[in-house]
Amino acid sequence: xxxxxxxxxxxxxxxxxxxxxxxxxxxxxxxxxxxxxxxxxxxxxxxxxxxxxxxxxxxxxxxxxxxxxxxxxxxxxxxxxxxxxxxxxxxxxxxxxxxxxxxxxxxxxxxxxxxxxxxxxxxxxxxxxxxxxxxxxxxxxxxxxxxxxxxxxxxxxxxxxxxxxxxxxxxxxxxxxxxxxxxxxxxxxxxxxxxxxxxxxxxxxxxxxxxxxxxxxxxxxxxxxxxxxxxxxxxxxxxxxxxxxxxxxxxxxxxxxxxxx
Amino acid sequence: xxxxxxxxxxxxxxxxxxxxxxxxxxxxxxxxxxxxxxxxxxxxxxxxxxxxxxxxxxxxxxxxxxxxxxxxxxxxxxxxxxxxxxxxxxxxxxxxxxxxxxxxxxxxxxxxxxxxxxxxxxxxxxxxxxxxxxxxxxxxxxxxxxxxxxxxxxxxxxxxxxxxxxxxxxxxxxxxxxxxxxxxxxxxxxxxxxxxxxxxxxxxxxxxxxxxxxxxxxxxxxxxxxxxxxxxxxxxxxx
Numbered sequence: 259x260x261x262x263x264x265x266x267x268x269x270x271x272x273x274x275x276x277x278x279x280x281x282x283x284x285x286x287x288x289x290x291x292x293x294x295x296x297x298x299x300x301x302x303x304x305x306x307x308x309x310x311x312x313x314x315x316x317x318x319x320x321x322x323x324x325x326x327x328x329x330x331x332x333x334x335x336x337x338x339x340x341x342x343x344x345x346x347x348x349x350x351x352x353x354x355x356x357x358x359x360x361x362x363x364x365x366x367x368x369x370x371x372x373x374x375x376x377x378x379x380x381x382x383x384x385x386x387x388x389x390x391x392x393x394x395x396x397x398x399x400x401x402x403x404x405x406x407x408x409x410x411x412x413x414x415x416x417x418x419x420x421x422x423x424x425x426x427x428x429x430x431x432x433x434x435x436x437x438x439x440x441x442x443x444x445x446x447x448x449x450x451x452x453x454x455x456x457x458x459x460x461x462x463x464x465x466x467x468x469x470x471x472x473x474x475x476x477x478x479x480x481x482x483x484x485x486x487x488x489x490x491x492x493x494x495x496x497x498x499x500x501x502x503x504x505x506x507x508x509x510x511x512x513x514x515x516x517x518x519x
Numbered sequence: 520x521x522x523x524x525x526x527x528x529x530x531x532x533x534x535x536x537x538x539x540x541x542x543x544x545x546x547x548x549x550x551x552x553x554x555x556x557x558x559x560x561x562x563x564x565x566x567x568x569x570x571x572x573x574x575x576x577x578x579x580x581x582x583x584x585x586x587x588x589x590x591x592x593x594x595x596x597x598x599x600x601x602x603x604x605x606x607x608x609x610x611x612x613x614x615x616x617x618x619x620x621x622x623x624x625x626x627x628x629x630x631x632x633x634x635x636x637x638x639x640x641x642x643x644x645x646x647x648x649x650x651x652x653x654x655x656x657x658x659x660x661x662x663x664x665x666x667x668x669x670x671x672x673x674x675x676x677x678x679x680x681x682x683x684x685x686x687x688x689x690x691x692x693x694x695x696x697x698x699x700x701x702x703x704x705x706x707x708x709x710x711x712x713x714x715x716x717x718x719x720x721x722x723x724x725x726x727x728x729x730x731x732x733x734x735x736x737x738x739x740x741x742x743x744x745x746x747x748x749x750x751x752x753x754x755x756x757x758x
Contacts, residue, residue: 308656338662348657352675352753361671362661394753407657414661 259283260418260449265304265314265325267297267473274300275311276473282418284319285447289460289481292470293496298453301470302420305451306340307333318417338366341411345423347403349395355382355406356391359413367414381409385439401432405439412443419443421452425459457500461485469493525723532714532727539707540731542624546699546706547692550628554635555643555685561636562644576640583637589698595630596623596702627699631692638688646681647673679750686743690736697732707731 260282267275275297282288290298303309304325305316311325318339323332349358359378363369369377382391385405395403404424411419421440425433437459444450444463454460460467460481467484469477469492477490488494561576563569583591600621606612650673658668700709711728715721 306660308660334662334664337660340660342657342660344653344657346653348651348653350654350658350672352672352679354753362663365667365671366662396754410657410661 259317259319260305261315261317262301262305263315263317265301265316266312267300267304267309268312274473275304278314278470278473278475280468280475282449282451284417284449286449287444287463287465288451288468289464289466290451290453290468290470291455291457291460291496291500296470297473298470299422302342302422302451302453305418305420306337306342308342338414339417340420341414341416341418342420342422343404343407343411343424345426347395347400347407347427349403349406349410351395354392354394355387355398355402355409358395358406359410362410362414377413378409381412382406384412384442385409386435399432400428401435404428404436408436408439408443417449419448419450421450421454423453423455425454425456455500457497469496471496524726525720528719529723529727532711532724533731535714536707536710536724536727537731539705539710540735542704543693543696543706544735546624546627546631546696546704547689550631550635551689551692553628553632554639557632557636558639558643561640562647565640565644566647580637580640583634588634588695589701591634592627592630592698592702595633596626599626599629623699623702623704626702627696627704631696635688635692639685642681642684642688643677646677646684649680650676679747679754682743682747682750686740686747689739689743693736693739694732697728 260280262278262280265275265278266273278297278301280288280301290301292298300309304311304314307325307328310328314325316323316325316336318336321335321339323336328336349355350361353361356375356378359381360371360374363374363377364371379388379391382388385408387402387405387409390398390402390406393402395406398406408424424440425436428436433456437456440450440452441459441463452460452463464481466478467481468475469484469488469490471492477484477488477493479488484493485497488497561579564572564576600618603613603616603621604618607614607616607618654672654676655668658672663671696706697708699706700712705713707728711724715724
């Protein structure tokens with residue numbers, strides 16, 4: 259179980275997260291939605307201390323880390339039990355697809371080269387890249403790069419997978435291959451938090467949806483409830499606007515939301 | 520001597536001068552290596568903003584880049600024996616080295632290393648900063664330490680980015696070593712002067728020495744290009 263308690267983040271004087279509490283059960287898939295600048299990505303990055311929270315406690319399966327007392331060792335331990343997939347893939351450009359996946363295994367987990375390669379091959383197989391192992395990132399398409407990044411994240415067997423807008427930088431025709439890979443991981447019972455703008459995908463994959471605005475969670479609940487019957491007017495407005503922008507399955511969702519045509 | 524160029528003498532000169540090429544190359548490569556180490560170290564103090572060391576590095580780079588190499592050669596040539604003398608008389612250190620026995624080649628290597636360190640520091644710093652921040656984040660997010668990130672991700676890519684500049688510096692250094700005759704080192708330039716001074720014609724010896732510099736630089740450029748292509752193998756486009 260992952261528990262976030264009272265997470266605050268300031269960027270100099272700018273108060274980006276204003277006390278976020280969140281509990282994620284093991285095996286649960288959470289999607290965070292919200293307008294740009296609402297603090298979704300910052301929250302995700304606070305979970306593995308890519309942004310050091312200004313205050314708050316992060317508890318991953320009993321490993322409690324207080325942002326005010328966190329040591330370098332605590333942060334490394336935390337990062338080993340979480341993994342992140344980035345919007346810009348961020349693959350290591352000087353390493354092949356295979357080496358991108360094995361690096362964490364050999365350098366962080368100290369698994370020997372041979373075994374690491376085996377694990378990496380299995381993972382790349384799983385994301386459908388068995389014929390691209392020896393390719394460098396520059397030789398792969400965006401979708402392929404993002405799938406390598408997903409394999410890299412899975413390699414460390416993290417307690418939780420964090421996805422930061424994993425399809426936002428992709429060409430539209432490459433989005434599906436990445437989404438279906440993530441869907442597959444969700445079905446396999448991985449614990450995940452996903453920040454995305456793909457509403458259709460959110461609806462398919464999420465167990466629970468969280469709406470953020472101005473650094474706070476304004477509404478959370480099971481996916482069907484949020485999409486069909488949100489309590490908050492702000493949620494309704496956001497979903498309505500987002501649908502107009504992205505036009506994903508417009509008719510059925512619009513009808514459910516009661517948005518005027 | 521009524522010919523424009525005395526070719527016989529030119530070839531004779533080349534044969535005599537080229538004997539000293541290994542010294543020029545040794546001077547260049549050893550000081551380059553030391554310069555790279557100094558450059559990397561000073562670049563890191565500035566990137567990681569390490570107090571005191573960072574200010575010292577900035578001062579060092581500014582001073583070296585703002586003074587002529589020839590002056591620096593003289594400063595090291597006259598400075599090292601003095602420093603050694605003080606160590607020996609006041610702290611009883613390095614007693615086994617004779618102040619008068621320090622070879623000018625050693626002095627020249629030190630002077631060039633100090634000079635190159637400053638120029639390479641800027642090159643290395645720019646190259647390290649050119650590696651995009653995202654890879655740094657990705658590496659931290661899987662738990663790699665700062666040192667591991669530097670060694671396995673950042674430096675290999677920075678090396679590729681820095682190589683063209685390092686290559687240019689290497690070529691300049693080969694030519695700059697022609698100054699070492701001023702501190703009594705006999706390199707290819709000094710030998711050319713000596714042969715020329717025998718009264719047989721400066722023009723031919725300088726043509727000879729220019730051809731040797733040129734050929735050496737061309738060969739090194741060729742190797743650098745091959746090496747660069749090898750390092751850049753991961754930048755090839757989609758296959």
